[in-house]
Amino acid sequence: MIIEVVAGILVIVGAFFALVAAVGLIRLPDVYSRMHAASKAGTVGSGLMMIALAVISADGSTAIRALAGLLFFILTAPIAAHLLARAAYKVGYPLWSGSVADEMSLHDPAEK
Amino acid sequence: MAGESAHAIDLTGVMVEASLQPADYLIVAPVVIPILFGALHLMLRNRSVNHGAMAIIGMGLLVLATFGLLQRVMDTGPVTMTMGRWLPPFGISFSVDTAGALLAFTSAVIALGGAVYATATATALEARYGFFPFFMLMMAGVSGAFLTGDIFNLYVWFEVLLISSFGMIVLGSDQRQLDGTMKYAFLNLVATTMFLVATGLLYGMLGTLNMADIWQKLNGAEEVRGPVMTIATLYFLAFAMKAAAFPLNFWLPASYHTPKYLVSALFAGLLTKVGVYALLRVSLMLFADQREMLALFIAWVAALTMLIGVLGALAQREVRRVLGYLVISGIGTMLAGLAIGTQTAIAGVLVYAVHSMIVMAALYLAAGIMARLSGTADMAGSGGLYAASPMLAGAFLILAFSVSGLPPTSGFWGKFVLVKSALEVGAWWLAFVILLSGLLTTVAIFRVWIFAFWRGGPEGTPDGAEAWTINPLGEKFRLHASLTLGVLTLMTLGLGLAPETLLSAAADGARGLLYPLSYIGSAFGGVGQ
Amino acid sequence: MNILLINLLLMLAWGAMTGSFSEINLFFGFVLGFFAIWLIREQLGTGGYFGRATRILLLFLLFLKELALSAFRVALLVLQPKMKTSPGIFAFPLTVDRDFEIALLANLITLTPGTLSVDVSTDRKFLYVHAIDCSDIEGAKADIAQGFERRILEAFR
Amino acid sequence: MIDVNPTIFFLLSPFLAALLSPPLVRLMGASAAWLLALVPAAIFVQLASYVPQVAEGEAFTMGLSWAPSLGVNLSYYLDGLSLVFALLISGIGTLIILYAGGYLKGHKEHGRFIGFLFLFMGSMIGVVTADNLIALFIYWELTSITSFLLIGFDHDRMASRRAAIQALVVTGGGGLALLAGVVVLNLATGMNELSLILNSGDTLRESPFYLLIFWLVVAGAFTKSAQFPFHFWLPNAMEAPTPVSAYLHSATMVKAGVYLLMRMNPVLGDTPIWETILPVFGTATLLVGTLLAVRQTDLKLMLAYTTVASLGLLVMLTGFGSEKAVEAAVYYLFAHALFKGALFMVAGLIDHESGTRDICKLGGLRKAMPITFAAAALAALSMAGLPPFVGFMAKEEIYAAIAKGDAWPAAITVLTVIGNALMLVIAAAVAILPFLGKPVETPKHAHEGPPLLWIGPLTLATIGLASAILSGTTNHFVISPMSSAVAGSEVHAHAAIALHLGLPLLLSVVTIALGVLLYWQLPKLRFAMARSLRNIGWGPDHGFDQFMSGLVTLSASITRIIQNGRLEGYMTTVFLVFGVAIWFSLYNYGELPDLPQFVAPTFYEAGIIMLALLGLAAVIYAHDRLTAIVSLGIQGFSVAVIFILFGAPDLAFTQFMVETLSVVILALVMTRLTLDKTDHRPFGEKSFDITVASIAGSGFAVLMLAVLQVPFDPRLSEFFSAYSRVVAHGRNIVNVIIVDFRGLDTLGEIAVVMIAGLGIIALIRIKGRQPRSEAEG
Amino acid sequence: MEVYLALLVGCFFIVSIYLLLSKYVIRILLGVAILGNAVNLLIFTSGRLTREVPPIIPEALQVPAEVTANPLPQALILTAIVISFSFFAFLLVLGYRSFQDLNTDDTDNMRFAEPVDQPPPPQGY
Amino acid sequence: MDTTAFLELAIQIAMVLLTLSFFITCYRVVVGPTLPDRVMALDMLVGVVIGFIAVVGVKTGYYLYVDIAIALGLVGFLATVAFARFVLERGMSEGDRETGERNVGERKAGAK
Amino acid sequence: MNTVIFRTAAPYLTALMVVFSIFILLRGHNDPGGGFIGGLIAASAFAIYGIANGVAPVRRALYFHPITLAGFGLFLAALAGIPSLFAGVPFLTGLWTFPRVFGVELALSTPMVFDIGVYFVVVGAITAIALTLEERHES
Numbered sequence A: 001m002i003i004e005v006v007a008g009i010l011v012i013v014g015a016f017f018a019l020v021a022a023v024g025l026i027r028l029p030d031v032y033s034r035m036h037a038a039s040k041a042g043t044v045g046s047g048l049m050m051i052a053l054a055v056i057s058a059d060g061s062t063a064i065r066a067l068a069g070l071l072f073f074i075l076t077a078p079i080a081a082h083l084l085a086r087a088a089y090k091v092g093y094p095l096w097s098g099s100v101a102d103e104m105s106l107h108d109p110a111e112k
Numbered sequence B: 001m002a003g004e005s006a007h008a009i010d011l012t013g014v015m016v017e018a019s020l021q022p023a024d025y026l027i028v029a030p031v032v033i034p035i036l037f038g039a040l041h042l043m044l045r046n047r048s049v050n051h052g053a054m055a056i057i058g059m060g061l062l063v064l065a066t067f068g069l070l071q072r073v074m075d076t077g078p079v080t081m082t083m084g085r086w087l088p089p090f091g092i093s094f095s096v097d098t099a100g101a102l103l104a105f106t107s108a109v110i111a112l113g114g115a116v117y118a119t120a121t122a123t124a125l126e127a128r129y130g131f132f133p134f135f136m137l138m139m140a141g142v143s144g145a146f147l148t149g150d151i152f153n154l155y156v157w158f159e160v161l162l163i164s165s166f167g168m169i170v171l172g173s174d175q176r177q178l179d180g181t182m183k184y185a186f187l188n189l190v191a192t193t194m195f196l197v198a199t200g201l202l203y204g205m206l207g208t209l210n211m212a213d214i215w216q217k218l219n220g221a222e223e224v225r226g227p228v229m230t231i232a233t234l235y236f237l238a239f240a241m242k243a244a245a246f247p248l249n250f251w252l253p254a255s256y257h258t259p260k261y262l263v264s265a266l267f268a269g270l271l272t273k274v275g276v277y278a279l280l281r282v283s284l285m286l287f288a289d290q291r292e293m294l295a296l297f298i299a300w301v302a303a304l305t306m307l308i309g310v311l312g313a314l315a316q317r318e319v320r321r322v323l324g325y326l327v328i329s330g331i332g333t334m335l336a337g338l339a340i341g342t343q344t345a346i347a348g349v350l351v352y353a354v355h356s357m358i359v360m361a362a363l364y365l366a367a368g369i370m371a372r373l374s375g376t377a378d379m380a381g382s383g384g385l386y387a388a389s390p391m392l393a394g395a396f397l398i399l400a401f402s403v404s405g406l407p408p409t410s411g412f413w414g415k416f417v418l419v420k421s422a423l424e425v426g427a428w429w430l431a432f433v434i435l436l437s438g439l440l441t442t443v444a445i446f447r448v449w450i451f452a453f454w455r456g457g458p459e460g461t462p463d464g465a466e467a468w469t470i471n472p473l474g475e476k477f478r479l480h481a482s483l484t485l486g487v488l489t490l491m492t493l494g495l496g497l498a499p500e501t502l503l504s505a506a507a508d509g510a511r512g513l514l515y516p517l518s519y520i521g522s523a524f525g526g527v528g529q
Numbered sequence C: 001m002n003i004l005l006i007n008l009l010l011m012l013a014w015g016a017m018t019g020s021f022s023e024i025n026l027f028f029g030f031v032l033g034f035f036a037i038w039l040i041r042e043q044l045g046t047g048g049y050f051g052r053a054t055r056i057l058l059l060f061l062l063f064l065k066e067l068a069l070s071a072f073r074v075a076l077l078v079l080q081p082k083m084k085t086s087p088g089i090f091a092f093p094l095t096v097d098r099d100f101e102i103a104l105l106a107n108l109i110t111l112t113p114g115t116l117s118v119d120v121s122t123d124r125k126f127l128y129v130h131a132i133d134c135s136d137i138e139g140a141k142a143d144i145a146q147g148f149e150r151r152i153l154e155a156f157r
Numbered sequence D: 001m002i003d004v005n006p007t008i009f010f011l012l013s014p015f016l017a018a019l020l021s022p023p024l025v026r027l028m029g030a031s032a033a034w035l036l037a038l039v040p041a042a043i044f045v046q047l048a049s050y051v052p053q054v055a056e057g058e059a060f061t062m063g064l065s066w067a068p069s070l071g072v073n074l075s076y077y078l079d080g081l082s083l084v085f086a087l088l089i090s091g092i093g094t095l096i097i098l099y100a101g102g103y104l105k106g107h108k109e110h111g112r113f114i115g116f117l118f119l120f121m122g123s124m125i126g127v128v129t130a131d132n133l134i135a136l137f138i139y140w141e142l143t144s145i146t147s148f149l150l151i152g153f154d155h156d157r158m159a160s161r162r163a164a165i166q167a168l169v170v171t172g173g174g175g176l177a178l179l180a181g182v183v184v185l186n187l188a189t190g191m192n193e194l195s196l197i198l199n200s201g202d203t204l205r206e207s208p209f210y211l212l213i214f215w216l217v218v219a220g221a222f223t224k225s226a227q228f229p230f231h232f233w234l235p236n237a238m239e240a241p242t243p244v245s246a247y248l249h250s251a252t253m254v255k256a257g258v259y260l261l262m263r264m265n266p267v268l269g270d271t272p273i274w275e276t277i278l279p280v281f282g283t284a285t286l287l288v289g290t291l292l293a294v295r296q297t298d299l300k301l302m303l304a305y306t307t308v309a310s311l312g313l314l315v316m317l318t319g320f321g322s323e324k325a326v327e328a329a330v331y332y333l334f335a336h337a338l339f340k341g342a343l344f345m346v347a348g349l350i351d352h353e354s355g356t357r358d359i360c361k362l363g364g365l366r367k368a369m370p371i372t373f374a375a376a377a378l379a380a381l382s383m384a385g386l387p388p389f390v391g392f393m394a395k396e397e398i399y400a401a402i403a404k405g406d407a408w409p410a411a412i413t414v415l416t417v418i419g420n421a422l423m424l425v426i427a428a429a430v431a432i433l434p435f436l437g438k439p440v441e442t443p444k445h446a447h448e449g450p451p452l453l454w455i456g457p458l459t460l461a462t463i464g465l466a467s468a469i470l471s472g473t474t475n476h477f478v479i480s481p482m483s484s485a486v487a488g489s490e491v492h493a494h495a496a497i498a499l500h501l502g503l504p505l506l507l508s509v510v511t512i513a514l515g516v517l518l519y520w521q522l523p524k525l526r527f528a529m530a531r532s533l534r535n536i537g538w539g540p541d542h543g544f545d546q547f548m549s550g551l552v553t554l555s556a557s558i559t560r561i562i563q564n565g566r567l568e569g570y571m572t573t574v575f576l577v578f579g580v581a582i583w584f585s586l587y588n589y590g591e592l593p594d595l596p597q598f599v600a601p602t603f604y605e606a607g608i609i610m611l612a613l614l615g616l617a618a619v620i621y622a623h624d625r626l627t628a629i630v631s632l633g634i635q636g637f638s639v640a641v642i643f644i645l646f647g648a649p650d651l652a653f654t655q656f657m658v659e660t661l662s663v664v665i666l667a668l669v670m671t672r673l674t675l676d677k678t679d680h681r682p683f684g685e686k687s688f689d690i691t692v693a694s695i696a697g698s699g700f701a702v703l704m705l706a707v708l709q710v711p712f713d714p715r716l717s718e719f720f721s722a723y724s725r726v727v728a729h730g731r732n733i734v735n736v737i738i739v740d741f742r743g744l745d746t747l748g749e750i751a752v753v754m755i756a757g758l759g760i761i762a763l764i765r766i767k768g769r770q771p772r773s774e775a776e777g
Numbered sequence E: 001m002e003v004y005l006a007l008l009v010g011c012f013f014i015v016s017i018y019l020l021l022s023k024y025v026i027r028i029l030l031g032v033a034i035l036g037n038a039v040n041l042l043i044f045t046s047g048r049l050t051r052e053v054p055p056i057i058p059e060a061l062q063v064p065a066e067v068t069a070n071p072l073p074q075a076l077i078l079t080a081i082v083i084s085f086s087f088f089a090f091l092l093v094l095g096y097r098s099f100q101d102l103n104t105d106d107t108d109n110m111r112f113a114e115p116v117d118q119p120p121p122p123q124g125y
Numbered sequence F: 001m002d003t004t005a006f007l008e009l010a011i012q013i014a015m016v017l018l019t020l021s022f023f024i025t026c027y028r029v030v031v032g033p034t035l036p037d038r039v040m041a042l043d044m045l046v047g048v049v050i051g052f053i054a055v056v057g058v059k060t061g062y063y064l065y066v067d068i069a070i071a072l073g074l075v076g077f078l079a080t081v082a083f084a085r086f087v088l089e090r091g092m093s094e095g096d097r098e099t100g101e102r103n104v105g106e107r108k109a110g111a112k
Numbered sequence G: 001m002n003t004v005i006f007r008t009a010a011p012y013l014t015a016l017m018v019v020f021s022i023f024i025l026l027r028g029h030n031d032p033g034g035g036f037i038g039g040l041i042a043a044s045a046f047a048i049y050g051i052a053n054g055v056a057p058v059r060r061a062l063y064f065h066p067i068t069l070a071g072f073g074l075f076l077a078a079l080a081g082i083p084s085l086f087a088g089v090p091f092l093t094g095l096w097t098f099p100r101v102f103g104v105e106l107a108l109s110t111p112m113v114f115d116i117g118v119y120f121v122v123v124g125a126i127t128a129i130a131l132t133l134e135e136r137h138e139s
């Protein structure tokens, strides 16, 4: 059945992205860079797996719920990343020493 | 319309078929009434409702319900209500025998007294932040624990009364309360968790939770393989800790002297006794053989608890701390009865439990009045109360005799029956310890009397000591406090002078605990079967 | 208008979640949605929405594309044997000025390649963006301005 | 079975009078005493109506049912012994009530005092008339309690308080021994009623319980009757107002012990131990009492110590148990009640009128207080054992008993003579020193007291004379029936004032001579006694203080160790107890599990378990508490995933939510806390904790393995599966259990949630304070 | 599988008890949280394990088609989770209040109810 | 290859990848070095769990797990928000300041 | 938290989640969910709302004090057991009725009322906790 193949691929790709995000978490140099990995690859990874579930269920309501859930992650993931990055920056967690720019420190000297 | 369904299903052996009478709701009323009232209190928390009056009505109904229940149980033997019609062991049932009903009734009476007292003492702040809901829900937990026939449900009621007690003990949040509550809360949580662990394991072993069903399995033809003894031990320790038996009693002296006096009174009167009751129910009914094997061990725990308790009482200056240790000593006395385990002994435990509920609650209330009068809880720093308040002095005196186990008070009968039962089985040393702890209790409590009451007087003291200042009591407080204290004191005196009703109820309760066939029959027969 | 729209959306969300679009269920969803909106009534402003569905859809498709691309880029980056990064924070000058638009833009930026919205300046003139690759700041700014920001303005103005 | 008899009402009437006294005294003042005295008088009269029949050897039982399930009845037994005692108590009680009416006239707590006296009277009558042993014990303890209240009546004075608690501890403690004795007696005989037990002496003496019963009863009696070495509380009890001393500590309460021994003589007596222990302690008490009496100058104390001595004498005689000794004891008891009661009242009267009781500060009162002097002289002569007083007859009987060779001859005889001689000295001192000689200036200007005060002593002293003169009547109605009851067989008393020629008379003469000699040397004697007591230094009285103080100190030290205020210590103990108990039980009762079979799990199951372990490790190794909190999430999520893997979506659902919410509120709360960076603890402490945790934790695991090896009974779950949809209309079985099958659990659970919310609000909102003022209660 | 979970439960208990034996309130609280999980897992495992089949009756059936996971322990745990969460929340806030008012989260220094320098009991009468 | 077998295999592979991701993400939670790092990793862990749930759903055919995934996304978000606010309110912890400076050096080192 | 991004998104998220929570509540009898989980979701929603936009809007939104809602929930749940009194069956016996409204068969029952009570208790209590803690920060 084609559905099973699609679901299988989605599952593998999703899991792959999850792993990528995890590796990114390890390899990237500072908290801000790591957030890129978590918020993008992580969301895409779990999103794909949710889609796989939607596909395999072959059931309208389940599929719609899976997609609604996906939408929910897409909505919340950037906000979470934003809040965390902002908080970290405001209280002074430094950028990686190899960073090339910090225009935020010029404009908004860490106000609370 | 109940249970109607499109499918034709044979429900024989699954659901109770016969209909029941409204009066059968007495079985569950002691839990439902306080829950409804507690919820109402909370819903109306910002309204200018008279919360005290509501509490009195609620507790009054509770007293009526438990009294009706006690009457009924004494008339007809154990009664059972299977919640949701699901027959045991599938649903939860409340199975009430004399022991449970007797203790439920006694606690309801104390709670009613507490409500009357609270009406005069609970501040607006305390009422706003939940004193009455805490109180009500605590009573729901207490009643539930006395009435339930399901071991997991018992755990739930334990938790209900525990969290309510947390709320009550910390209400006001002064520094001592916070520290006391820390110890009370963490240690009690551990105890309750151990109870839950034991229950989980028991379920894993027997696959059932209904106490009557557990009894059948443990006492059935087929011998249960598995760690029955260890699970019994775990139950014993968990409930011993709830009851504040040595060496698991630390939480009590660490906390009972910190909250409002009324709260201490209710705790001392009700909570440790729930532990004792659970201990009785579980170790006499469910694990009878195991209790037999543990008897000597329990006897040691009992003796140490009695002595450590009373020695602790002798080591205190603060009246409430004296009382806290006396509570512990009393627990030891009851454990002694459990160790002996004969019908007389268990009857003695029940008599002593009822006595101790009344007297300890009353003594804490008396201590509260004493503290108000003298402005300090320190017995070394107060005096002159004998002259200041003869009525209080009289009440305290009677209560002091009662807690010492001296006639003509309820305390005597409990101790007497226990000593008798100890000697009957040849446990000389245990009888000796019971009597010795009684004597030391006399010393401990009469030290309070001597220091706080007899010593000196406001009008001049020949000893050369200073005259004690006495603070006036508010009119409302005086009325409510003396009403509550007076009734409780008269109860201990009344039970001392006319003990037969209590004695025969206790004997009946003990019989029910030791030979639970009628309980089992009721559980599986259900109401309206 | 706006409120009604949200309400209908919530109703549909209800239908989706319960998996039943029967009349009674949708009606119930509408009531629930009404209640939910009532909860946040303070935060609701006014505004028109019709006719923008297409542009919103376009925006959404763009976003999906960017998101996929973004994940792919992260994968490439972290799976390189030797990572070469030059991260940094730049200040993107905002053209959009309504709360909703700023929020949307910021979220879209976060989910797209190599960028992550850190904060909005107190005067709401700049969006601070952390980028994995800060070698060409001006180019990145232009990409955003021409990409998401323009589409947002088209969709919601 | 039980005879309900109007006499019961009389026996209980003092309790009613006790309730009436305070209002009555408030209403009528001191003259209420005249009215109230009718109560004991009525009792006396009612009881006296039994005398003729009892004198003929009859005994009466009557009573009410009380606590039948324990075999406790309010039953009464009237025979020669109990009747005489009850007559003494009610008779002297009548006089004492009158005396108290005058003595405390105008005192703020006058009514309460008389009420206490009545309570005591009722209890004491109960002790001597009770048939039921438990009832006897209850009355016995009531006398201790009421005497506590009476001794401490002047509670403003520390000496009073000390004396009161001392008496309570000693007599109350002895009472507890008696309780045990009574219970064992019941076990040994199966009976509770004295009237029945009195016939079972032979079985009892054979019983293995005999020795135990003996010691327990003796402990009760000796403490109550102030036998050496428990004698010390009695003189201290003189802190009580004099009516109390006169009533309780001479005529009645202290004789309860003697009563008990006499009562038990037929069943417990006539054994070697009885005939050894009682005389030895009795004689010792006699000697100690008289010697200490000599040392005193306070009238009441002198009398008190001689009371101790007299009690010793009575115990000694009871111990001999021979017919003659019993007769002597009964005679002496009767005489003592009369003269000692009178003398105490005299002492009080002197104190009341002159303001002092110190014989060194008194003298020449004979003119000012002629009636008092008369009463004193009559009573003292009886006490001194001179004819023609009943005291003389008693002493003659004693010497007769000894002379009959019933007693161990030499030692006891010598000691008794010395004791009696010293008694004479005190009698002389009490009657002579305050009244004769030159008048001395006293704190108050002395003159004769009101009739309320002198009626009592004069009456008693007169009866002391009359009953000796009418010795035939006395013998018939009092001494013979009482002696018969004590001996357990019929005794006919023949004592008369007529001199017995022979050894008894010789001993009397020696006694008197010795007494006169000693009286002559009294100041020297007193000085010598004082010096030797100083040299001994320690006595039981001092010992009591040391005991009390040591008890408190010991308690404080033990409690400080056990209840050390450290939560950590408490927790450690608790888990150690649980851990050791589990292992011990598993091992000891053979409940250890078999070695389990390890079947390989799937790789992701293994992975999740490892993840959970990793999460746990992370929490422990976290270098600060924040890291620990974040790490907490790992194990929580792992548990949730385990729930998913094993088919528990609802649980996983809840676990995720709860785990996250826990972390969230932890973070919310932690926001405002500034904590030490790390919790440094020495390695030793950590390893101890790890040991404790491992013992307990591994215990749970092994116990669980043992449980898992029992075949599971899935009956409940099968039931739920079968009926969840068809009856309860729900497909999610877990939810159906929650809202239907076990809805009651859920009701309790949500109550917990609600209360937790409320409690948290209260915690946060109520502003913290210093410890609240006690005035808030 | 039960065996592994039993051992895991043991580890949960060990860690939880170790934390409960600490002086510091926050660590004790962590112990409480883990203790709750330990007990839940214990009950879960005691009711025996079934892989992956939740106790939910399919729409088309009146009774489950196959052996499902044991629903009763799940219901019990659900109750227990909720209760232990409530307690945890309460205790957490209690710890917080104690820290605020007693200025420490070291239980050794929280000696207000049982002060270190308690005066000895009075002697005499 | 049978499609069902392919799906089975895909699920097995995804499980392996996800299990790896679990461990790697946990590594970041444990080692930090800073609090925001841990929080971010925890957020990521939630994402991985969501994926895991989806895969379990696919594997077992119980699609009801999709709702759990949605709820989990919600509470995971809540946790991150709470931690972000915690970081913001508390400022940098003492320990983080030390590690941050030792590992990353001066904040504006690379700033233009 | 004063960030326009979060502040703007949070109310919508909240509304969405409340709807979701009610869905979870109502389907609990047949699928995973129920009053407790639903209540937790709703409470989380209010917590997010409170963190993003401040406590006051949440309180105004709820109108009743959350703990009052909890009290109501407990009252409702306990009350759900009482109708069985009039049916002559024991406490907490499930009573069912299946009315048809607009052609759809509805399953109304006392267990459902009970579960709604559970929902209210959890929403009320947890929200009360969260808001109280949050308020502490704002002050």
Ligand code: NA
Binding pocket: D568, D569, D572, D685, D688, D689, E021
């Ligand atoms: Na330790």
Ligand code: NA
Binding pocket: D568, D685, D689, E021, E022, E023
């Ligand atoms: Na420790």
